[in-house]
Amino acid sequence: MSGARADIVRFAFIWTASLLSSVGSSLTAFVLGVWVYQSTGSPTQFALVVLSGMLPGILIGPFAGVVVDRFDRRTVMIVTDSLAAVATAAVAVLIWADALAVWHVALAGAVGGACGVFHLTAYQAMTPLLIPERHLGRANGLMHLATGVQIAAPVLGATLLAAVGMVGVVAIDLSTFGVAMMALLLIRLPAAVLRPNAAAERPAVLEDLGAGWRHLRSRAGLTALVAALTGFNFTFAVAGVLVQPLILSFAGPGVLGVLMFAGGAGMLAGGLVMGAWGGPRKKVAGMTAFMALGGVFLVLHSLTPSPLLVGFAAAAFLFTLPVVNGCAHAVLQSRVEPALLGRTMGTAHALGSAAIPVGYLLAAPLAEHLLNPALMPGGALAGSAGLIVGVGEGRGIALVLLLDGLLLLGVAAFLAALPALRRLDEQPALVAVT
Template structure:
């Protein structure tokens, strides 16, 4: 009976969190659309996105400390209420036609900070809510919130047409209300709410660094966090480049359908993980599904076909809940319950730091890996996005392009003039040495591919050989 009651409690909190996540996803999409339609500036749009990323990087350890120190029910309730305040303010500004971009930057930052507290506390509570044997299933269900974020554009687009931007914000506020009401009604034991009650609290500074020290003292857990961070980097680059890949050969309507297909694949993966519970060897299962995800992601670049991209996107996103569910289950099973919030907060900060780095590197990858031997932007967006998606998964550049097969083979120049110059008059010898320096072979790469060099063939006075952007020393 106790196990059944625990599962009912978890189901209530999970439902509230899912509804809140869906509402937040709808709001994030319509606000992004408003920024781009109003300003027409990608920079302003990127600024709003950056405001949503930075809080997760900066306050992760602080969120973990709060989750371990205070009543976790009230941490969830207070953060949900604080997240609802900027949403209500934006709705009021929209109705009065006074909304500005800086309002959205501030509201997005506050909502993202509250979301960091919510996720950290929620994941720290999970192993105390349900038996250890069901942790994998619970983490699979928790991945459905991420699936709703991917599929949100389709639902948000329909709602925006039907009820407008203000109506979508009101729906988000309604989901916050349901989440808070559920948290107030669900009865939770004291061991779940305050696992550290009665213990001596360290200083705040020591508490903030506790998660990092705990990970450094356990290399296996640190390795798991770093692998998860790298996986987040890969996923973020894919999110930036796959959309230009689709738009290069399809319409915006097709893009929306394919994004919905990807979200459906992730939703199916979460249900699969919830029913299965994950492999017995969690880390081995992570490695297997990461490898499968890499293959599915590279399949996007085989040919410009909406059907192929739709199947590959759904298959790739199907693997994400299994990978993330296994990683979270290992962390929750191996870390002590009274310090789990601090460790998860630090892990979330490291994982979130990979996303802005990926966004900054995605464009250079598309520009310089798309057409290696030309050293400039690809002639079509499809080629650019395709090559970068292949390269980011760890495929070597020469496997991305059939023309990238350049190797250095220049012999080192002779350090002295030929012996035949000895004995010549000084003026003639100096002329011979100058001629030797200009005509002797130089160090550097030579392109053995049929492509053209980045500039015309050098003259006899040009010491630099033709360059190829894809060569290995």
């Protein structure tokens, strides 16, 4: 088997291991979220638990990049995945002992979120050293299948929760971890993939924390690319936190489940298409075009309270996500020095993900306390914005989604006008180490 083909097979094993682990983690996150909401009846506590799993990963991103560039990347994945599995096993024991509390769930989520960033950073840093540049779009599209699985997890999770209970679902999660761990342990990876430039002298850790940011700033267009991902993540977060309340404003829980499944199917389809296609040759232009399409589909959410329209718009919007992220990550991975991939990808992840909690925290209060009352019959906006999105229950949410879509269209237009970003499509890729 040729070296290039062998590396693709190695990537396939790592991808399968990561996908299996992600499926299990998504199921556990779903059933624990259901437990928190049913136990407390508090959307605020539910939201805080979700954020507890997200914020540590954002804050630790640059440090994860330093670790990934300094140590054996497979070892980093194994150690951090094992820590996450220990936290999950502790939750299983607490469930079995009927001693689970909300703070236990939040703590386990924080541990899992932090460990997940180490795994993702190592995964993204190894990928361009295994996959030729022409296939990076395909690889990143396949990597985003895990996100589609997470969105579709409620359908399978609800079925498993009824069949095997919470302990059974967590046990399934731990079994997927075991399979993924075996794959990581058995696969043979070149030393240059695990520790590129291992002999190089390393600066102090505190100085090294800023290396990813300095590298992004030193290469024309990469800072703008990360800013584009940050803007896209913000609009995605706004849509993600509001689409379920929007659907429930005109339909029941059964319809919500069907439409959530449709959205997850759209993202899965996007990942599969990106995996087969690889994206356009000009990745930055492709990312910009699919951002603009995403903006159009977000606007469609707001036009009328129709399950059919919202189901189509949600699936179509989520279809664009793997394409946008796949193109952007392919450009980043192919234009960063191999020895700096961990720190650069860790910094890019931290900057891009920081917009997600901001979107969560801004969108819901804006819709609930300001725009929903203004779009009720006789409200301040009933005679203006109400002519576009309608008047009544949930139309304030629709207006936020309309503005969200227009914002994404504006981001796409701004990116299309940036010469430095367009020039990234013409720059030669750095040679990957295989």
